[in-house]
Amino acid sequence: MTVDRRQRAHADGGRVVPNYAFTAGRTRSTAGTDMPIEALVTATDTGLAKAPGLPPESRAIVEASTVPQSLAEIGALLDVPIGVARVLVSDLAAEDHLAVHLPLVGPDGRPRRELLERLLDGLRAR
Amino acid sequence: MDSEPGDRRVSAGGTATREARDLLPLKILIAGGFGVGKTTLVAALSEVPPLSTEQQMTSLSDGVDDTSIVPEKTTTTVAMDFGRVTVDDSLVLYLFGTPGQSRFWFMWDELARGAVGAVVLVDLRRIDDSFAAIDYFENRGLPFVVALNSFPGTDGVDVDVVRDALAVPARCPIRYVDARDDASCTDVLITLVEHSLTRSA
Numbered sequence: 001m002t003v004d005r006r007q008r009a010h011a012d013g014g015r016v017v018p019n020y021a022f023t024a025g026r027t028r029s030t031a032g033t034d035m036p037i038e039a040l041v042t043a044t045d046t047g048l049a050k051a052p053g054l055p056p057e058s059r060a061i062v063e064a065s066t067v068p069q070s071l072a073e074i075g076a077l078l079d080v081p082i083g084v085a086r087v088l089v090s091d092l093a094a095e096d097h098l099a100v101h102l103p104l105v106g107p108d109g110r111p112r113r114e115l116l117e118r119l120l121d122g123l124r125a126r
Numbered sequence: 127m128d129s130e131p132g133d134r135r136v137s138a139g140g141t142a143t144r145e146a147r148d149l150l151p152l153k154i155l156i157a158g159g160f161g162v163g164k165t166t167l168v169a170a171l172s173e174v175p176p177l178s179t180e181q182q183m184t185s186l187s188d189g190v191d192d193t194s195i196v197p198e199k200t201t202t203t204v205a206m207d208f209g210r211v212t213v214d215d216s217l218v219l220y221l222f223g224t225p226g227q228s229r230f231w232f233m234w235d236e237l238a239r240g241a242v243g244a245v246v247l248v249d250l251r252r253i254d255d256s257f258a259a260i261d262y263f264e265n266r267g268l269p270f271v272v273a274l275n276s277f278p279g280t281d282g283v284d285v286d287v288v289r290d291a292l293a294v295p296a297r298c299p300i301r302y303v304d305a306r307d308d309a310s311c312t313d314v315l316i317t318l319v320e321h322s323l324t325r326s327a
Contacts, residue, residue, distance in 0.1 A: 036240060037181075038151040038220045068149050070220055072208050076177040081203065083181070101149040105240050111152055113326045115217065116242065119152060120319045122213035126312050 035086055040068045040101040047097030054097070061088060062097055152213070153220045154315065155238065157263070158247035159255025163275045163305035164223035165207045167247065170311045171221060172209025180205050181237075224259075234262065243269035243322045245314055247305065250280040253291055260292055269322040273303040273314045297324075 043051075043065040051062045061074055069077070075085040092098040106112050111119075156164045168176045180203050204225050211219040219242075224234060238244075244263050248256045256272075263270040272294055274280070285300050294300060299317050304310040 036153075037179075037222070037237065038153040038240075040149045040151045040218060042149065068218065070151060070210070070218070072179045072206075072220065072222070073177060073210075075179040081180045101151065103151050103153075103240050109240060110322075110326065111240065111242055113323065115150060115152065116319055116323050116326060118217055119213055119219065119242065120316065120323070122217060122219075123312055123316050123319065126308075 035071060035090065035100065036103060037070070037072045037082055038103060039071050039089075041065050041071070041074070041089055041093070041098045042068050042101070044096055044099055046095075047092065050097060058088060058092055058097070061092060065098060068101070149216050149218065151218050151220060152242055153222060153240070154242050154318065155234075155244040155268075156221055156223045156247065157244050157256075157259035157270075159249065159252060159259075162247045162249045162252075162255065164247055167245070167273075167275075167303070167305040167311050168207055168209040168221045168223050170306055170308045171211055171315070173212060174210055176207045176209045176223075178205055178207050235266070238263075238266055238268050241268060243271070243318045245318055246270055246272050247303075248272055248274050248288070248292070249277060250274055250283050250288070251277060253288065256292060260294060264295065269318065269325050270298060271314060271318045271321055272298065272300040273305075274300065275303055275305050297321075 041061075043062045047062040048066070051059050054062065057078055060078065061069075064074070064077055071082060071085055071089060074089060075082045078085065078088075089098060089100070093100045104112055104115060156167055158164055165176055206225070207223040209221045211221065213219050222237065224237060244259070246256055246259045246263065260270070260272070272288070272292065274283070274285075274288065288294070289296075289300055299321055301314055301317055303314050
């Protein structure tokens with residue numbers, strides 16, 4: 001893993017539209033400040049109904065989220081940094097176009113014991 | 127929307143999701159020095175080809191420009207490869223390969239928050255590259271296991287020698303792994319989750 005100064009984007013021909021244009025210049029979302037990179041989103045019925053009329057990047061997020069997608073996957077899908085994906089997802093969630101599924105952590109900030117046990121069962125069954 | 131205690135699903139409106147059990151994400155960090163095999167391990171476990179995402183991180187510049195006494199903010203873009211493992215009908219595990227350069231570790235608190243734990247991959251020919259990651263997870267109290275990636279010429283190295291050399295605590299498991307092999311990598315994750323459970327209240 002290396003620091004990538006967007007060499008990949010240049011190799012692909014580069015992004016033409018700057019990231020700030022997607023988010024109207026905002027770098028922070030109001031509701032999504034604690035939305036972690038692994039948070040999952042799913043399209044709502046409202047989102048799917050409204051998708052054809054949404055801006056292209058928002059439409060792409062909603063349509064991809066018929067299968068659960070993490071914030072990281074949204075970032076990869078649009079080829080934008082996580083912070084940009086977080087702003088777009090927060091806006092779509094605020095309009096009820098997406099449902100957001102956050103991690104379940106205990107008071108110590110770590111995953112609940114029952115989740116670790118389910119994870120262990122799932123890995124052993126692989 | 128009715129909300130059970132502990133249900134952290136967020137939906138501004140009230141459209142119910144269709145899942146019988148609510149979706150829950152989990153994450154494990156895959157750390158280690160450059161070229162140690164992080165992406166290989168993620169690829170071996172992931173059900174989709176590893177994806178890459180970028181995170182912009184802002185930090186104070188470290189005084190290269192000493193003509194100014196005003197600290198200058200610099201933005202660094204860090205690329206991470208990640209993969210996905212569907213665990214059961216509602217649990218989805220994400221594996222994040224994290225850049226190993228020590229100067230970035232202070233920025234990883236956001237990524238480490240809420241993680242199941244971390245796998246620190248070690249190339250026995252360059253074990254110094256793994257110090258920063260081990261030091262970081264030890265300091266943050268995040269459960270981790272050390273996985274020795276098998277490279278030519280590294281067979282038969284005694285685990286206790288590695289434990290001493292890297293100052294790995296006795297409670298922390300050390301395992302050999304073949305980062306190309308799904309079953310071998312799965313064993314390492316199982317070891318990590320078992321270790322994490324022993325440290326869970």
